Amino acid sequence: MAVAWLEDVxxxxxxxxxxKAASLGELTEAGLPVPPGFVVTAGTYRTFIExxxxxxxxxxxxxxxxxxxxxxxxxxxxxxxxxxxxxxxxNVREEIVEAYRTMGDGETFVAVRSSATAEDLPxxxxxxxxxxxxxxxxxxxxxxxxxxxxxxxxxxxxxxxxQKGFPHDEVDIAVVVQTMVDAEKSGVMFTSHPSTGxxxxxxxxxxxxxxxxxxxxxxxxxxxxxRETGEVEQxxxxxxxxxxxxDDETGETVERDVSEDKRxxxxxTQAEIDRxxxxxxxxxxxxxxxxxxxxxxxxxxxxxxxxxxxxTIDDGASESEESDESEDDGGSDEHLLxxxxxxxxxxxxxxRVVTKLxxxxxxxxxxxxxxxxxMPDMVPAMKRAAAIVTDEGGxxxxxAIVSRELGVPAVVxxxxxxxxxxxxxxxxxxGEMGTVREGRAAAGPSAASPGxxxxxxxxxxxxxxxxxxxxxxxxxxxxxERAADTGADGVGLLRLEHLVLSLGKxxxxxxxxxxxxxxxxxxxxxxxxxxxxxxxxxxxxxxxxAPTDEFRQLEGGDEEPNEHNPMLGYRGIRRSLDxxxxxxxxxxxxxxxxxxxxxxxxIMFPLVTDGSDVAAAREHMDAVGIDPEEREWGVMxxxxxxxxxxEDIIAExxxxxxxxxxxxxxxxxxxxxxxxxVSDRFDELHPAVLDIMGDTIDACRAAGVDTSIxxxxxxxxxxxxxxxxxxxxxxxxxxxxxxxxxxxxxRIEERLILDSVR
Numbered sequence: 001m002a003v004a005w006l007e008d009v010x011x012x013x014x015x016x017x018x019x020k021a022a023s024l025g026e027l028t029e030a031g032l033p034v035p036p037g038f039v040v041t042a043g044t045y046r047t048f049i050e051x052x053x054x055x056x057x058x059x060x061x062x063x064x065x066x067x068x069x070x071x072x073x074x075x076x077x078x079x080x081x082x083x084x085x086x087x088x089x090x091n092v093r094e095e096i097v098e099a100y101r102t103m104g105d106g107e108t109f110v111a112v113r114s115s116a117t118a119e120d121l122p123x124x125x126x127x128x129x130x131x132x133x134x135x136x137x138x139x140x141x142x143x144x145x146x147x148x149x150x151x152x153x154x155x156x157x158x159x160x161x162x163q164k165g166f167p168h169d170e171v172d173i174a175v176v177v178q179t180m181v182d183a184e185k186s187g188v189m190f191t192s193h194p195s196t197g198x199x200x201x202x203x204x205x206x207x208x209x210x211x212x213x214x215x216x217x218x219x220x221x222x223x224x225x226x227r228e229t230g231e232v233e234q235x236x237x238x239x240x241x242x243x244x245x246x247d248d249e250t251g252e253t254v255e256r257d258v259s260e261d262k263r264x265x266x267x268x269t270q271a272e273i274d275r276x277x278x279x280x281x282x283x284x285x286x287x288x289x290x291x292x293x294x295x296x297x298x299x300x301x302x303x304x305x306x307x308x309x310x311x312t313i314d315d316g317a318s319e320s321e322e323s324d325e326s327e328d329d330g331g332s333d334e335h336l337l338x339x340x341x342x343x344x345x346x347x348x349x350x351x352r353v354v355t356k357l358x359x360x361x362x363x364x365x366x367x368x369x370x371x372x373x374x375m376p377d378m379v380p381a382m383k384r385a386a387a388i389v390t391d392e393g394g395x396x397x398x399x400a401i402v403s404r405e406l407g408v409p410a411v412v413x414x415x416x417x418x419x420x421x422x423x424x425x426x427x428x429x430x431g432e433m434g435t436v437r438e439g440r441a442a443a444g445p446s447a448a449s450p451g452x453x454x455x456x457x458x459x460x461x462x463x464x465x466x467x468x469x470x471x472x473x474x475x476x477x478x479x480x481e482r483a484a485d486t487g488a489d490g491v492g493l494l495r496l497e498h499l500v501l502s503l504g505k506x507x508x509x510x511x512x513x514x515x516x517x518x519x520x521x522x523x524x525x526x527x528x529x530x531x532x533x534x535x536x537x538x539x540x541x542x543x544x545x546a547p548t549d550e551f552r553q554l555e556g557g558d559e560e561p562n563e564h565n566p567m568l569g570y571r572g573i574r575r576s577l578d579x580x581x582x583x584x585x586x587x588x589x590x591x592x593x594x595x596x597x598x599x600x601x602x603i604m605f606p607l608v609t610d611g612s613d614v615a616a617a618r619e620h621m622d623a624v625g626i627d628p629e630e631r632e633w634g635v636m637x638x639x640x641x642x643x644x645x646x647e648d649i650i651a652e653x654x655x656x657x658x659x660x661x662x663x664x665x666x667x668x669x670x671x672x673x674x675x676x677x678v679s680d681r682f683d684e685l686h687p688a689v690l691d692i693m694g695d696t697i698d699a700c701r702a703a704g705v706d707t708s709i710x711x712x713x714x715x716x717x718x719x720x721x722x723x724x725x726x727x728x729x730x731x732x733x734x735x736x737x738x739x740x741x742x743x744x745x746x747r748i749e750e751r752l753i754l755d756s757v758r
């Protein structure tokens with residue numbers, strides 16, 4: 001038999017139906033609400049490859065050194081080709097289709113989900129490595145089954161099995177076909193705390209299909225529930241801008257905007273939370289260990305869609321937590337403050353309130369810096385800190401950017417941390433949820449999805465080979481090694497202003513006090529550290545772009561203009577062209593590095609308005625001996641004027657343009673990106689922003705000029721999807737997002753290839 005019904009499947013059938021199907025069968029047998037369905041067995045897959053005579057070539061093709069990225073890509077492509085292009089035997093096809101027809105009227109929408117025989121195991125999670133297809137009908141059902149089979153040999157799956165010691169020829173794959181739940185709301189539930197194992201149920205919920213939550217396309221509501229009492233201990237209602245739903249006309253899964261009245265509305269009713277708690281208890285009791293459950297609500301009913309063991313619980317967490325709590329008199333776990341979760345992770349430590357720069361020497365290893373806002377002078381102390389909390393700032397503030405690059409949890413824009421918190425007070429900072437709580441606690445769920453391999457250290461995951469380059473943003477040389485370990489294709493943005501601001505003096509004051517040579521050497525040595533770490537991968541360095549309010553914090557800052565809105569003022573290329581002597585010294589630093597052999601450097605000019613700005617900058621390059629024809633150089637597209645006038649900019653000979661979405665968005669939407677009062681209106685995915693970017697990419701592609709993005713939005717899955725489909729050359733992401741962007745780009749490019757040949 002090619003198929004088996006879920007109601008007949010048990011955990012003892014793991015080798016026949018795979019981990020996902022075995023779990024669904026167990027849940028069904030336990031009387032839990034599971035959508036009905038069947039399984040195309042692992043034996044069907046094995047018979048298919050053996051009788052077609054492709055098995056030996058298949059396993060030979062994937063017998064490669066998985067650290068060799070080119071070999072890994074070739075193995076994946078050949079395996080996919082062998083499976084998808086081989087005809088499924090007619091008797092197997094008929095049995096699959098016949099089983100499908102018994103599920104409804106022949107037009108039932110189903111979910112087609114991979115279920116590998118080495119998946120969802122207690123000591124290893126292969127989650128997310130194989131394919132899932134939603135809203136499938138009879139017309140393409142068998143094709144989707146084949147694509148699930150082929151996904152057993154994705155690059156990530158090949159790499160992961162090699163790392164875990166699972167022989168490729170001993171792992172089979174089954175495919176679950178289940179009635180689709182047309183979810184009104186959905187999400188995930190951890191039946192115990194996914195890091196500590198504490199009896200706390202963690203529920204994440206969003207509108208529509210659960211794919212939006214699992215993929216990270218939306219920030220879900222978060223509920224922390226005491227499993228014993230059923231009390232909701234903590235509730236965070238997120239702004240949910242998008243949801244995934246079934247298109248009524250095509251049946252395909254599409255992304256739609258959430259209506260304004262539901263964006264900030266609580267997703268789950270108390271009755272639904274109570275039902276999930278009840279089901280969570282049953283699931284964990286049935287398996288005898290904590291579970292990671294996917295669920296959905298439709299027609300007032302809660303359905304269990306999947307359950308797998310939680311593999312992220314630290315066996316030593318309880319003991320260490322008890323020790324920590326005893327040292328801190330038990331810790332009240334009282335919620336103290338909320339802000340923006342700017343840098344993921346959870347950390348505890350003693351508060352050090354920093355109101356003056358001379359307080360920085362009081363910050364010890366593992367302390368939590370609490371300050372109004374961070375400045376470049378604070379970076380050495382930020383490296384010692386366990387976490388950062390600020391009164392002001394948004395997701396693109398100095399505190400947010402640097403904390404992410406250093407891997408330090410941060411919550412920004414709390415409004416009054418410096419007044420609420422006291423020196424020596426022990427707190428726990430959750431940089432994912434944006435909360436500050438009283439007392440010391442063990443780390444919560446990682447920034448990556450629990451139950452996956454996404455919480456591996458930076459640089460340990462396989463790097464997909466993509467046509468779209470994936471680069472990394474770097475603000476400070478101290479982050480160069482960590483950035484290079486991501487495997488990024490280069491640096492898409494190295495901010496020169498962070499080097500300058502760290503000097504503690506404005507450029508003019510530093511040159512006056514220390515001399516021209518000292519200034520050039522400071523710039524040269526800082527850029528060299530990054531160029532050396534990435535060589536021969538390209539490093540794109542942006543010339544000075546600091547608003548005057550940041551310079552006013554430095555020695556010599558009293559000589560700076562006092563501007564009402566520095567974001568719109570004396571910054572970027574307009575400042576450089578107005579102060580040609582200082583600009584010349586920046587370019588001399590580049591010339592010196594080129595002479596030393598760092599030909600991987602690329603120069604990028606910020607905040608240009610039109611072609612005349614670009615022409616003037618090019619003349620300055622010529623003046624210091626940098627040949628624009630020989631070196632790679634380009635500009636930032638951050639103003640509507642530069643986007644609309646990109647053809648004039650191209651005519652000046654640039655090799656590339658790069659979108660700075662932080663500024664481009666604020667100028668298009670008239671939203672100050674550092675103003676927490678309007679932060680909810682800052683939307684890089686606004687149609688107006690996307691239209692301008694799309695038109696710019698089209699113009700550059702026609703002229704043979706590379707395009708890239710280096711703003712904060714380059715780390716957002718929806719932005720990545722849009723840009724890859726438009727044909728952007730490269731995407732530069734934050735350090736902690738590079739791996740996810742690689743995978744997202746790979747997924748989109750594979751889908752584009754598949755769409756083109758269908």
